[in-house]
Amino acid sequence: MSKSYLSIEKVFKSFSRGGVTSQVLSDINLQVERGQYISIIGHSGCGKSTVLNIVAGLLDASSGVVILDGKEVSGPGPDRSLVFQNHSLLPWLTVYENVQIAVDKVFGRSKSRSERDAWIRHNLNMVHMGHALDKRPGEISGGMKQRVGIARALAMQPKVLLLDEPFGALDALTRAHLQDEVMRIQAELHNTVIMITHDVDEAVLLSDRIVMMTNGPSAAIGEILDIDLPRPRDRIALAEDPKYNQYRQAVLRFLYEKQRKKATA
Structure with a gap:
């Protein structure tokens, strides 16, 4: 092996x-x-x-x-968590809830409700989306949707992203910003x-x-x-x-x- x-x-x-x-x-x-x-x-x-x-x-x-x-x-x-080119967020859920659904699935039995809440907020803050917890995907930009998708993937604590x-x-400027964010997160x-x-x-x-x-x-x-x-x-x-x-x-x-x-x- x-x-x-x-x-x-x-x-x-x-x-x-x-x-x-x-x-x-x-x-x-x-x-x-x-x-x-x-x-x-x-x-x-x-x-x-x-x-x-x-x-x-x-x-x-x-x-x-x-x-x-x-x-x-x-x-x-x-x-193993996967982020697609299309953000794949559920449009009827808020930003917070889109991450919550993954966190509850993975950690529902090992973390308390307050621990899961803190973990969701931590990962959204990591991609600078903590200000948009209550917004739905239709209310945020394409780059923001991808940030939420990345936060959801990271919140699962995968061995491989x-x-x-x-x-x-994404447009060139948004793409550059997100590339920098991914480099920063990976370094952290x-x-x-x-x-x-x-x-x-x-x-x-x-x-x-x-x-x-x-x-x-x-x-x-x-x-x-x-x-x-x-x-x-x-x-x-x-x-x-x-x-x-x-x-x-x-x-x-x-x-x-x-x-x-x-x-x-």
């Missing part, structure tokens, strides 16, 4: 429909250490979301295993994060390692790039950092080469 905190081992995934089987993932192997921030990047259709959903337990691998903290993943669980293009639907909590993104700059800014996927079908991990940049990271300072730009160019080169091969196939 792997000694890594999270281990994806020899994972294959196929889907069958109408008697036709298509292989989406081929021999995915990835070792993630506790506290690492991992980004998965690649062209559309390369199986990024499939990898994330297998780790989340929402999909079963056709073969292979995912092991988290010494235990095999065999379905969804509170040790899974982010599926969490900033993809030292939590383990796996994020899907299409944004090269985002991947380099946030990550300890970038996992680059080959094109589908039968996608695999093409390269893994270690990002050796000191934290905390300042996006303005990094813009002129030669090492940052080398990492950025390496990812762009990989993606461009895969796109060129796809176009000429």
